[in-house]
Amino acid sequence: xxxxxxxxxxxxxxxxxxxxxxxxxxxxxxxxxxxxxxxxxxxxxxxxxxxxxxxxxxxxxxxxxxxxxxxxxxxxxxxxxxxxxxxxxxxxxxxxxxxxxxxxxxxxxxxxxxxxxxxxxxxxxxxxxxxxxxxxxxxxxxxxxxxxxxxxxxxxxxxxxxxxxxxxxxxxxxxxxxxxxxxxxxxxxxxxxxxxxxxxxxxxxxxxxxxxxxxxxxxxxxxxxxxxxxxxxxxxxxxxxxxxxxxxxxxxxxxxxxxxxxxxxxxxxxxxxxxxxxxxxxxxxxxxxxxxxxxxxxxxxxxxxxxxxxxxxxxxxxxxxxxxxxxxxxxxxxxxxxxxxxxxxxxxxxxxxxxxxxxxxxxxxxxxxxxxxxxxxxxxxxxxxxxxxxxxxxxxxxxxxxxxxxxxxxxx
Numbered sequence: 001x002x003x004x005x006x007x008x009x010x011x012x013x014x015x016x017x018x019x020x021x022x023x024x025x026x027x028x029x030x031x032x033x034x035x036x037x038x039x040x041x042x043x044x045x046x047x048x049x050x051x052x053x054x055x056x057x058x059x060x061x062x063x064x065x066x067x068x069x070x071x072x073x074x075x076x077x078x079x080x081x082x083x084x085x086x087x088x089x090x091x092x093x094x095x096x097x098x099x100x101x102x103x104x105x106x107x108x109x110x111x112x113x114x115x116x117x118x119x120x121x122x123x124x125x126x127x128x129x130x131x132x133x134x135x136x137x138x139x140x141x142x143x144x145x146x147x148x149x150x151x152x153x154x155x156x157x158x159x160x161x162x163x164x165x166x167x168x169x170x171x172x173x174x175x176x177x178x179x180x181x182x183x184x185x186x187x188x189x190x191x192x193x194x195x196x197x198x199x200x201x202x203x204x205x206x207x208x209x210x211x212x213x214x215x216x217x218x219x220x221x222x223x224x225x226x227x228x229x230x231x232x233x234x235x236x237x238x239x240x241x242x243x244x245x246x247x248x249x250x251x252x253x254x255x256x257x258x259x260x261x262x263x264x265x266x267x268x269x270x271x272x273x274x275x276x277x278x279x280x281x282x283x284x285x286x287x288x289x290x291x292x293x294x295x296x297x298x299x300x301x302x303x304x305x306x307x308x309x310x311x312x313x314x315x316x317x318x319x320x321x322x323x324x325x326x327x328x329x330x331x332x333x334x335x336x337x338x339x340x341x342x343x344x345x346x347x348x349x350x351x352x353x354x355x356x357x358x359x360x361x362x363x364x365x366x367x368x369x370x371x372x373x374x375x376x377x378x379x380x381x382x383x384x385x386x387x388x389x390x391x392x393x394x395x396x397x398x399x400x401x402x403x404x405x406x407x408x409x410x411x412x
Contacts, residue, residue, distance in 0.1 A: 001026050002305050004067040005060055007050040007080050009038030011355075012072030015285035017041050019301050028063055030056055050076040051174055057083045065089070067304040071255070071297070072280045074101045074148040075174065090304055092252055092276055099249050100256075100276035102146050103179045107271070113248030115241055116268045120181040126166050132180045133162055139183035142166065144173035148275075151368045154215050155183060165215070184270050186263040189235065190222060191242040192279060192288050193258075194296045195251045196303060199312040202227045202239045204291045207383075208259075211328055211411070213366055220372065220412070222281070223323035223386055226292040234262050234269075241269040251276060253303060255284050255296045281324045281375050286351065290379040293318030322350075323386045325393065326374035328366035328411040332403030334359050343376075343397045348389040351377040363401060366411070 002025045006013055009031035017038050020027050029042035032049055039045050046059050050070070060068060060083045067090065068083045070076035077097050084091025092100075099109045104122040111117050121132035122145065133140055133156065142165050143153040152172035154165040169178045190206030206224040210217055230236055242258045257279035259272035278284025278296065289295045294315055302308035334357055344352055357363060357373045364371045376397075378389045399410040 002066045003028060003063055004069065004301075004305060005030060005056075005063065005065045005083070006038070006042075007031070007056065007068070007070040007076035008073055009034075009036035009042070009045070010073070011037060012280055013038045013070070014041065015282075015297050016069065016071050016301065019297055020305070023301065023305060025305055028059070028065065030059060050079055053079040053082040057086050060087055069300070069304055071278045071284065073277070074146065074275055077101050077275070077277055090253070092254055096250060096252075097276065100251075100274060102175065103143060103273060104145050104177070106274060107179070107181075109249055110245055110271045110274075113245065115245045115248070116270045118182040118184050118270055120179055122177055122179055124177045126163070129166050129178060129180055130159075130162055133159060136180055136182050141181050141183050142169045143179050143181075144169055145177040145179055146174050147172040148280075150216065150218050151370070152178075153217050155217070161215075184261045184263050185265065186261040186270075187234075188272065189238045189260045189262065189269075190224070190279070191239060191256075191258045191260070192224070192283060192296075193242065193246065193256045194254070194294070194299060194312065195246060195256065196253045196299070196312055197309045198252075200243060200246050200251070200256075201312045201315060202242055203294050203296070203317065204288055205230050205235055205239060211366060211372070216368070218366060218369060218372060220327070221323060221325045221390070222283075222287075223321060223383055224283070224287050224291045225321045225383060226317050226319050228292065228317040228319045229321070238262060238269050241271075242274075245271065245274060249274075253300070255300060257283065280369075281326070282351070282353075282377060283324075286377055287322040287324060287379075290322035290350065290377075291318070291320050293320075320379060320381055321383050321386050322377065322379040323390065324375040324377050325390050325412075326372040326376075327399070328372050329357070329363045329399070329401050330403060330408035330411070331363065331365040332401035332408065334361050334363060335400045335402040335407055336398070338398040339396045343393055346389065346392060346396075348378050348380050348385070349376065349393065350379055351375075353377075357399060 081097035
């Protein structure tokens with residue numbers, strides 16, 4: 001029986017855990033203690049911060065694991081790469097993992113392979129950040145060098161805002177550093193793909209919409225079209241940029257999730273960030289397969305556990321569209337949830353995830369990706385059809401919170 005160590009025990013790791021169990025593998029989960037579903041699902045659990053690579057290496061050697069991986073979170077990627085490298089297992093390499101998790105290293109590497117990045121700088125103190133902001137100018141964006149989930153990411157329109165945002169941003173960085181970068185006005189795109197055996201394929205292209213909350217970038221909807229459907233010149237340019245970047249960074253294998261901005265002003269595609277793992281919100285497990293018919297989680301685990309190599313050149317992509325939609329709540333106690341069964345029966349609605357929203361439960365105000373709720377997953381044959389399904393969901397599902405005697409409807 002093969003032993004695989006999975007870093008993290010949250011909902012994002014459950015697709016990997018379930019596939020490994022189905023394949024008959026012995027699953028070891030490493031995670032901080034908490035109410036995480038992966039802890040109960042694992043064959044063995046070790047309590048450990050997933051950033052503690054030396055401690056995780058000790059566990060891996062003790063258990064004599066055959067494979068190690070993680071998904072849908074950046075903080076565990078370097079640890080998985082380090083353990084694999086030290087134990088001679090399949091891995092992307094520790095130094096390569098940093099190019100996909102440390103945003104400063106990422107921008108430097110992207111620039112070196114010809115991918116456009118905004119003017120940027122690294123700062124470890126408020127003084128350094130203020131100096132770099134004066135050089136780059138406003139509007140700008142401040143973000144942790146190594147974090148995920150939109151935590152600590154803020155737009156700066158006035159120099160005075162730096163004092164407000166700096167501490168919030170740097171506290172989410174494990175390396176205690178932030179990136180200051182010029183704000184690029186434009187449309188944001190997402191690209192998911194898969195690398196294996198020296199080859200890489202773009203699988204889908206996504207478009208994103210945000211909640212209207214000043215100074216933040218918290219996505220409320222992402223819609224993914226199969227790469228086989230993409231014929232718009234700008235979107236094809238985004239796909240070419242992603243292909244060039246992943247190949248240029250030398251990723252040996254794995255799922256990728258990239259984010260880009262197209263600027264009408266200069267006609268360039270700029271990198272926002274690129275990750276060597278599946279995107280969150282059920283992307284690699286549900287939405288990519290729904291859009292293009294390719295199950296990247298299965299391919300990755302087949303390779304890690306059995307050494308199975310899929311010829312990416314022969315993959316035939318289906319031509320469909322999928323999407324996820326989240327919502328926000330006014331802080332308070334959930335007063336009611338109505339018409340849920342009606343939404344579940346709608347054609348095109350694939351999954352409704354309301355684990356964090358139950359009647360009588362206190363929910364939080366929207367501050368970052370961890371305080372939005374859902375998602376609701378849908379799929380169809382076109383973007384327009386997906387949008388129509390989402391409109392029906394929004395007009396049917398009723399959720400409200402109560403705070404100090406006042407009732408507040410859900411925020412779509």
